[in-house]
Amino acid sequence: MLSTDCLCISLRRAARGVSRHYDGALDGFGINVAQYSLLCNLKRLDQPSISSLAEAMGLDRSTLGRNLRVLECDGLVALTEGADQRNRLVRLTDAGAERLVAAGPAWEAAQQRLANRLGDEKRAALVALLEELASGG
Numbered sequence: 057m058l059s060t061d062c063l064c065i066s067l068r069r070a071a072r073g074v075s076r077h078y079d080g081a082l083d084g085f086g087i088n089v090a091q092y093s094l095l096c097n098l099k100r101l102d103q104p105s106i107s108s109l110a111e112a113m114g115l116d117r118s119t120l121g122r123n124l125r126v127l128e129c130d131g132l133v134a135l136t137e138g139a140d141q142r143n144r145l146v147r148l149t150d151a152g153a154e155r156l157v158a159a160g161p162a163w164e165a166a167q168q169r170l171a172n173r174l175g176d177e178k179r180a181a182l183v184a185l186l187e188e189l190a191s192g193g
Contacts, residue, residue: 081166085159098148
């Protein structure tokens with residue numbers, strides 16, 4: 057029997073709520089929270105391989121591949137051959153960079169609304185706890 061205070065269930069529920077919050081902020085930009093995150097990581101990593109991008113984002117290659125296909129069809133990313141033909145590189149296109157810039161203020165406003173809701177102390181504690189959980193600690 058599941059405990060009503062199961063950490064996994066509580067975290068997944070909270071994650072869905074937070075995702076809805078950010079997805080709402082991205083309405084009208086043609087991307088969702090997962091795609092925005094992917095575009096941000098592409099900008100930060102500058103043409104990573106699919107494998108290194110998946111690792112950096114904590115995703116399996118098949119999940120990443122599904123998101124990349126959507127973004128590629130929209131012209132926001134491009135896939136190119138790497139030095140090793142088995143490994144493809146992912147590049148943020150000009151359209152992808154423009155979309156990221158356009159959506160940035162909406163993302164920041166959503167971020168600020170959540171930060172204000174939590175307050176500085178709770179926000180800092182939450183970030184610390186999430187980092188500890190993400191690191192396997």
